[in-house]
Amino acid sequence: MTTxxxxxxxxxxxxxxxxxxxxVDGVIPSRVVHPQDLEEAAGTLRLCAQAGAGVxxxxxxxxxxxxxxxxxxxxxxxxxxxxxxxxxxxADLTCRVQAGMKVEALQAELGRNGQWLPLDPPSPDRAxxxxxxxxxxxxxxxxxxxxxxxxxxxxTVAYPSGAIARAGGRVVKNVAGYDLMKLHxxxxxxxxxxxxVNLKVQARPEQSLTLQAGFDRAEQAAACALALTRQYLQxxxxxxxxxxxxxxxxxxxxxxFTLALRLEGYRTEVDAAAALVEEAVVSHRGRMRAGxxxxxxxxxVRDWVAPQDPEAVVLAAxxxxxxxxxxxxxxxxxxxxxxxGQRGPRRAPCWRGCARPPARRGRWSSPxxxxx
Amino acid sequence: xxAAARARLGRxxxxxxxxxxxxxxxxEIRLYQYDASPETALPDAVVIPGNAAEVAAVLRIxxxxxxxxxxxxxxxxxxxxxxxxxxxxxxxxxxxxxILELDLxxxxxxxxxxxxxxxxxxxxxxxxxxxxxxxxxQGACTIGGNVGTNAGGPHTLLYGVTVNxxxxxxxxxxxxxxxxxxxxxxxxATGYDLTGLLxxxxxxxxxxxxxWVKLTPVPPVSKTLLAIFTDxxxxxxxxxxxVKGGILPAAIEMMDQLSIQAVEAASHAGYPLDxxxxxLLEVDGIPESAAELTERMGRICREHGAREVRVARDExxxxxxxxxxxxxxxxxxxxxxxxxxxxxxxxxxxxxxxxDAIGAISDRTGFKICNVFHAGDGNLHPLVLFDAFKKGQxxxxxxxxxxxxxxCADAGGSVTGEHGIGLEKRENIRYVFDEDDxxxxxxxxxxxxxxxxxxxxxxxxxxxxxxxxxxQPPGGRRPAxxxxxxxxxx
Ligand SMILES: Cc1cc2nc3c(=O)[nH]c(=O)nc-3n(C[C@H](O)[C@H](O)[C@H](O)COP(=O)(O)OP(=O)(O)OC[C@H]3O[C@@H](n4cnc5c(N)ncnc54)[C@H](O)[C@@H]3O)c2cc1C
Numbered sequence: 001m002t003t004x005x006x007x008x009x010x011x012x013x014x015x016x017x018x019x020x021x022x023x024v025d026g027v028i029p030s031r032v033v034h035p036q037d038l039e040e041a042a043g044t045l046r047l048c049a050q051a052g053a054g055v056x057x058x059x060x061x062x063x064x065x066x067x068x069x070x071x072x073x074x075x076x077x078x079x080x081x082x083x084x085x086x087x088x089x090x091a092d093l094t095c096r097v098q099a100g101m102k103v104e105a106l107q108a109e110l111g112r113n114g115q116w117l118p119l120d121p122p123s124p125d126r127a128x129x130x131x132x133x134x135x136x137x138x139x140x141x142x143x144x145x146x147x148x149x150x151x152x153x154x155x156t157v158a159y160p161s162g163a164i165a166r167a168g169g170r171v172v173k174n175v176a177g178y179d180l181m182k183l184h185x186x187x188x189x190x191x192x193x194x195x196x197v198n199l200k201v202q203a204r205p206e207q208s209l210t211l212q213a214g215f216d217r218a219e220q221a222a223a224c225a226l227a228l229t230r231q232y233l234q235x236x237x238x239x240x241x242x243x244x245x246x247x248x249x250x251x252x253x254x255x256x257f258t259l260a261l262r263l264e265g266y267r268t269e270v271d272a273a274a275a276l277v278e279e280a281v282v283s284h285r286g287r288m289r290a291g292x293x294x295x296x297x298x299x300x301v302r303d304w305v306a307p308q309d310p311e312a313v314v315l316a317a318x319x320x321x322x323x324x325x326x327x328x329x330x331x332x333x334x335x336x337x338x339x340x341g342q343r344g345p346r347r348a349p350c351w352r353g354c355a356r357p358p359a360r361r362g363r364w365s366s367p368x369x370x371x372x
Numbered sequence: 373x374x375a376a377a378r379a380r381l382g383r384x385x386x387x388x389x390x391x392x393x394x395x396x397x398x399x400e401i402r403l404y405q406y407d408a409s410p411e412t413a414l415p416d417a418v419v420i421p422g423n424a425a426e427v428a429a430v431l432r433i434x435x436x437x438x439x440x441x442x443x444x445x446x447x448x449x450x451x452x453x454x455x456x457x458x459x460x461x462x463x464x465x466x467x468x469x470x471i472l473e474l475d476l477x478x479x480x481x482x483x484x485x486x487x488x489x490x491x492x493x494x495x496x497x498x499x500x501x502x503x504x505x506x507x508x509x510q511g512a513c514t515i516g517g518n519v520g521t522n523a524g525g526p527h528t529l530l531y532g533v534t535v536n537x538x539x540x541x542x543x544x545x546x547x548x549x550x551x552x553x554x555x556x557x558x559x560x561a562t563g564y565d566l567t568g569l570l571x572x573x574x575x576x577x578x579x580x581x582x583x584w585v586k587l588t589p590v591p592p593v594s595k596t597l598l599a600i601f602t603d604x605x606x607x608x609x610x611x612x613x614x615v616k617g618g619i620l621p622a623a624i625e626m627m628d629q630l631s632i633q634a635v636e637a638a639s640h641a642g643y644p645l646d647x648x649x650x651x652l653l654e655v656d657g658i659p660e661s662a663a664e665l666t667e668r669m670g671r672i673c674r675e676h677g678a679r680e681v682r683v684a685r686d687e688x689x690x691x692x693x694x695x696x697x698x699x700x701x702x703x704x705x706x707x708x709x710x711x712x713x714x715x716x717x718x719x720x721x722x723x724x725x726x727x728d729a730i731g732a733i734s735d736r737t738g739f740k741i742c743n744v745f746h747a748g749d750g751n752l753h754p755l756v757l758f759d760a761f762k763k764g765q766x767x768x769x770x771x772x773x774x775x776x777x778x779x780c781a782d783a784g785g786s787v788t789g790e791h792g793i794g795l796e797k798r799e800n801i802r803y804v805f806d807e808d809d810x811x812x813x814x815x816x817x818x819x820x821x822x823x824x825x826x827x828x829x830x831x832x833x834x835x836x837x838x839x840x841x842x843x844q845p846p847g848g849r850r851p852a853x854x855x856x857x858x859x860x861x862x
Contacts, residue, residue: 093616094719164808169786169804170784170785173749175524175572175788175793178572179571186563187564232589
């Protein structure tokens with residue numbers, strides 16, 4: 001980092017080949033900083049504030065299109081060098097992570113101990129923990145395991161003044177001080193730069209089983225998914241997929257609609273849930289479909305943003321668990337979709353669709369913007 | 373506050389809510405000087421609004437008169453959260469106690485702040501649902517107060533605390549505006565999660581007038597185990613082993629010997645009097661999974677030195693065990709005239725050493741300390757037994773409390789897991805946050821409450837120790853002398 005006088009803008013010139021990755025809504029920053037520690041990040045912010053420069057934090061760059069276009073964007077603050085797992089005590093089910101660590105890298109570390117962070121934001125190979133928090137990025141398993149706000153127990157943030165401040169802590173239960181973790185979750189980096197995140201983690205489910213059922217009509221698939229939401233043993237993810245979308249996910253689409261279900265939990269629970277699914281499918285005039293699950297099915301559903309084929313629809317209904325997590329907005333949308341009898345919103349997965357700030361709301365049927 | 377100003381305030385409040393529901397009379401306001409903590413302070417006025425619009429009107433008057441506002445629901449705060457240390461108007465909610473809407477389709481209820489926690493779950497049970505967070509005080513505390521403190525409870529281990537079950541709030545801001553944040557939907561949008569911020573803000577930013585809560589289907593079965601250990605350390609190790617072993621119990625509660633004796637004397641639930649520690653464990657699930665997990669947890673307990681593991685045979689036995697646990701604080705009355713309850717948190721793996729250190733403090737100071745707590749999430753509730761009428765004991769107990777909180781903070785934990793900072797721990801908050809941390813929180817607070825009138829003197833350090841009131845029974849002396857301690861717990 002080059003620092004000139006106090007009013008000069010920190011960072012180095014953005015190189016031509018970097019431009020594309022740093023562009024947000026068509027706005028290109030002139031400078032870029034890759035801080036290597038908390039102090040450098042905070043110092044950068046302070047200098048930018050003094051110089052009146054606009055800063056956008058860049059993690060993995062997977063959600064940069066969220067939010068209104070930046071009014072000013074002079075400096076890109078990239079968190080890629082802050083990528084370490086700082087603390088992890090498996091028996092405490094907690095960890096402390098630098099913001100730039102990739103979601104997938106963290107999952108790999110946790111996986112060594114049979115644990116995971118039960119959040120499945122899109123593109124985990126690129127998405128960072130800090131970006132996931134700032135964008136409140138969740139995946140289709142959100143209904144079962146909760147969203148970002150349910151797993152963040154502490155946060156370290158650099159503010160424009162150059163101050164570094166923490167909230168929360170390292171323990172799973174804590175009401176000391178304000179819950180600023182909630183304020184920064186989904187704030188899109190508008191309040192400060194998230195530098196470290198403390199998380200709760202969990203044991204991986206003992207078993208995971210994918211079932212597929214074919215339906216002739218959308219209403220049947222939807223009603224079946226909704227009926228399963230009323231059960232105690234609801235699926236972790238349920239995706240209703242039409243033929244074309246199914247094809248792009250590798251599903252062998254004999255029927256116009258497929259309901260793909262992922263059941264997770266203790267072995268005994270998954271067995272019992274599978275039996276319930278079969279009953280529900282039959283009573284909604286569907287048929288269970290044997291066959292291998294396409295290897296990339298769930299990653300495809302998770303990363304689904306806009307279909308390559310504009311006519312295709314992917315829907316994911318997620319269902320409440322004993323922890324009472326649900327997505328009513330989704331359910332009503334699903335119902336509306338069935339009632340209207342049309343193809344429905346093209347950019348379907350509501351875990352992203354809802355993640356629009358007001359400026360971008362109501363664009364369900366407009367051509368989807370691709371993720372960067 | 374001057375008498376004339378107070379009378380004017382009283383008149384204006386009466387105009388807003390009706391003559392019966394606002395008062396300044398010294399006799400009538402006496403009831404509102406305390407909560408479940410030892411501290412007391414008199415308000416200038418008390419008001420009992422009947423709806424959100426009246427709350428907003430009250431706040432406008434308070435803004436106009438520039439007086440502090442203290443929201444008070446069940447007043448079971450153990451941290452002095454509702455004690456009006458800087459005077460002002462206490463707003464209390466016994467009239468706003470309605471369940472406004474049950475939306476079973478979307479698993480939501482909309483309630484007023486004064487709804488008693490337990491009565492919400494009682495209303496839901498027949499429909500196959502419940503509201504998960506279950507503080508031990510659930511028969512008296514309210515959803516509004518739970519939102520104020522982000523209350524926990526035994527079953528929040530698996531299911532999360534209040535904030536995980538609240539999706540929206542209607543609040544009256546200090547300016548008197550009524551606004552809604554969040555709502556029926558799950559919190560999933562980008563944008564500031566103000567609901568999450570306001571939950572647990574202890575009335576220092578806004579007054580909650582309506583709450584959207586999640587409903588949860590009642591699990592098909594809940595199995596409860598009692599594991600009996602000879603000492604605390606092996607029980608603590610069993611807790612870590614269970615959690616690490618991939619089991620997600622709904623609750624893991626621990627009681628030490630002294631607590632067991634008090635609880636058993638009060639509840640006759642069948643707790644073994646000679647045990648060094650017991651774990652109360654619960655799993656939810658379908659019959660097959662619950663049976664299997666019960667068996668696995670029992671095995672782990674035995675491997676870690678449990679001398680006996682009992683499974684509650686029926687609902688009556690299960691309820692008896694829980695009644696004993698939930699009544700634990702009140703049962704302490706059998707051991708000593710007074711107790712002081714702490715609320716520290718430590719990482720689960722540090723439980724053994726921290727419990728040892730608390731034992732050492734007890735040995736050193738001569739005060740008995742009971743431990744009855746949420747072991748699954750490392751949330752300790754050491755109860756220091758004392759007699760407030762013995763000179764110097766109260767001060768000594770406060771010093772012990774301070775030492776224990778420091779211990780928890782130094783172990784990587786927190787000074788409060790669920791009771792809140794309130795008045796009691798406003799200086800202790802410095803054990804976990806530095807100047808910069810607190811400055812940011814203060815900035816956030818000022819966004820909502822620029823003049824600092826919302827529950828002043830709480831949550832933030834003032835540099836002055838919290839005013840301490842020697843506990844005083846209303847009639848002066850305690851009626852009967854406390855029996856000698858030895859007689860009580862053998
Ligand atoms: C025997 C006993 C056992 C307990 N067990 C537990 C337990 O297991 N878990 C636990 O978490 N707590 C426990 N507590 C503490 C207490 O019950 C909780 O803090 C509870 O949430 C307080 O609810 P309340 O309705 O009594 O609120 P109050 O005591 O009236 O208020 C609590 C705080 O919330 C604020 N507040 C109240 N109403 C509003 C409102 N409408 N808007 C904004 N702010 C408001 C107040 O200003 C105050 O700061 C226990 C207490 C006792 C006495």
